[in-house]
Amino acid sequence: MELFNKILKIAIDGGASDVHLKIGTPVIFRINRELIAVECPFPTADWMAKVVVNITPDHLKRRLEEDREIDFSYFIPGIGRFRTNLFQQRGQWCFALRHVKTNVPSFAQLGLLEQIKQIAESPRGIVLVAGATGCGKSTTLAAMIEHINNNFKKHIITLEDPIEFVFEDNQSVIEQREVGLDTQSFHHALKNVLRQDPDIIMLGEMRDAVSFAAAMSAADTGHLVLSTLHTTTASQSINRILDFFKADEREQVRRQLAATMRGVICQRMVTTVDGKLTPALEILINSPLVKKMIEENRLDKLAAAIETSADDGMLTFNQCLFNLVKSGRVSEKEALAKASNPQALEMNFKGIFLNEGGRIVS
Numbered sequence: 001m002e003l004f005n006k007i008l009k010i011a012i013d014g015g016a017s018d019v020h021l022k023i024g025t026p027v028i029f030r031i032n033r034e035l036i037a038v039e040c041p042f043p044t045a046d047w048m049a050k051v052v053v054n055i056t057p058d059h060l061k062r063r064l065e066e067d068r069e070i071d072f073s074y075f076i077p078g079i080g081r082f083r084t085n086l087f088q089q090r091g092q093w094c095f096a097l098r099h100v101k102t103n104v105p106s107f108a109q110l111g112l113l114e115q116i117k118q119i120a121e122s123p124r125g126i127v128l129v130a131g132a133t134g135c136g137k138s139t140t141l142a143a144m145i146e147h148i149n150n151n152f153k154k155h156i157i158t159l160e161d162p163i164e165f166v167f168e169d170n171q172s173v174i175e176q177r178e179v180g181l182d183t184q185s186f187h188h189a190l191k192n193v194l195r196q197d198p199d200i201i202m203l204g205e206m207r208d209a210v211s212f213a214a215a216m217s218a219a220d221t222g223h224l225v226l227s228t229l230h231t232t233t234a235s236q237s238i239n240r241i242l243d244f245f246k247a248d249e250r251e252q253v254r255r256q257l258a259a260t261m262r263g264v265i266c267q268r269m270v271t272t273v274d275g276k277l278t279p280a281l282e283i284l285i286n287s288p289l290v291k292k293m294i295e296e297n298r299l300d301k302l303a304a305a306i307e308t309s310a311d312d313g314m315l316t317f318n319q320c321l322f323n324l325v326k327s328g329r330v331s332e333k334e335a336l337a338k339a340s341n342p343q344a345l346e347m348n349f350k351g352i353f354l355n356e357g358g359r360i361v362s
Contacts, residue, residue, distance in 0.1 A: 004051050007040060009079050012099055014038075019082075021095040023048055032275065048093045052086065059180055073100075073162040073178070083164055100164045104146040105139065111278040112140065115285075115313040116265060120144035121152075124222045125262030125286070126215050128206065130229045130237050135269050136279055137228040138164050138204070144226060145202060148172060157196055159189045160204040190214040194221070203227040209244040212253070219260035233317070233340060234266040234284035235302035238294060258294040261286045268317065270338050272329050280320045280330075280338055287312045318345045325349070 007027055011019045016029035023045050026037035052064075060070045069087035074097070076082075082097040107117055119127055127144075129137045142165040148154055149172040156172050161179035168174075175196075183189040186203070187210050193201055194217075201218055203211060206227045215225045231240045241257060242250045263286060267279040284290065284306055293301050306314045321335040322345060332349055339345040344354065 001051065001054050003041070003047075004055075005076050005079065007038075008076060008082065008097065008099075010038070012080050017099060019095070019097040019099075021048070021097075022089070023092045023094075033269075033271075033277075045092065048095075051095075052093055055084070056086065057181065063180070071162055072180075073164070081164075081166070083162060101139075104142045104165050104167070107143055107147065110136070110139065110143055112143065113281060113283070113315070115283055115315070116140070116144065116281075117147060118313065119263045119265065119283075119285075120147050120226075122224055122262045124219060124224050126219045126225045126227070126257075126260050127262045128227055128229045128237060128264045130231045130234060130264055130266040131268060132230065132232060135267050136277075137267065140265065140267065140279070141202065141226055141228060142167075145174070145200075148200065149174060154199040155197060156200045156202065157193055157198040158202040158204070159183070159186060159193065160202075161186065164204075186211060194218060194223075198223060200224045200226065205229075206241070209249075212241055212244055216253075216256045216260050220256070224262075229264075231266065233303070234264040234282040235299070235306060237264045237266070237284070238299050238302065254297060255295060258286075258291045261291075261294070266317075268338050270321070270324065270330055271334055273331055278324070278329065280317055280324065280335075281315060282306065282317045282320065282340075283313060283315045285309070285312050285314050287314075316340070318348065321345060322348050 008019060011029050014029060014031060016031050018030035020028040021043050023043050025042060027040040029036050029038055055074050056064055057072050060072055064070050071085050074082045074084045081100045083100050085096045087094055129140050131137050145156060145167060148156065149167060149170045152171055154172040156174045158176045160176060163176050163178045167176065177183050177189055179186055190211065201223055203215065206212055206229050215227065218225050229237055229240060231237045238257060242253060245253050264284040266282040269277045270280045272278050284302065287309060290302065290305055293305060307316050317340045321339055324330040325332055325335045336342045336345055
């Protein structure tokens, strides 16, 4: 275990976000999104087996035998916390560990916009942070929780698998429940969470119809529900939610969403000119216009609504990337690589802007 902990300490000292261990191959760190092999003895089968026995939580050992893969948090005092995925490939153990920073970064440190703070202060409804894997959804969600914790007296309950950021009570009272350790399952915890007198419920991830139905029920009764979702744009998130439900249920679910949705924040990580990372954001607010579009099943028009609703706090990826370039933080090349519509963004850089109908407006 001494070598295993040393590897993780070196990873943190070197600024690595992830560590990959596979038998018979070099130890790999991900630093600034690049995979880098480090000088270290190659993991052996015996060594990996000992690590598996030592760090797998007791309550997950039976599941590991049955499923051959598990998620859990691994904490080393004085070093840090890691979100750990243990799995097999070709019958051999592998680890993928992500370093979870214990200090929750502020909105300013993350480069988040003022609209995100306003969304976090919503009295009720469903707020989703969307994006691809590794785009910082959990960190943004943690920043929103910490903002509430620092400024409002709320009772916050989180349901996570595993716990990533550890919060300390400030203005708010926060209870963090880890699936497998503190509760049998997400479904079991969701059945009981409303009996625990929460003001705010944070779900680590919206993963199925049961999660969404519970979230809508909580929002209907005046709670704020925060969660993450895997989608590539904010406007696609509504369709993604509906896909979890059977066809004959979607009409009712869509109307419930129109009533309970507060907003969707979708993000992509972009590299700044100084080599750091910052989020590019797309923001969908459930304005009266958006609510009507969802009710009337005009979901194909949501992207256009975002583009033309800056006064309501909405923002497209292209608009955000354009602002990042104009502020000197991101290069045009990087912005075009991450844009939803690179051709339109390239025209914007030349001073040409089109309206929804494709006509030049400036």
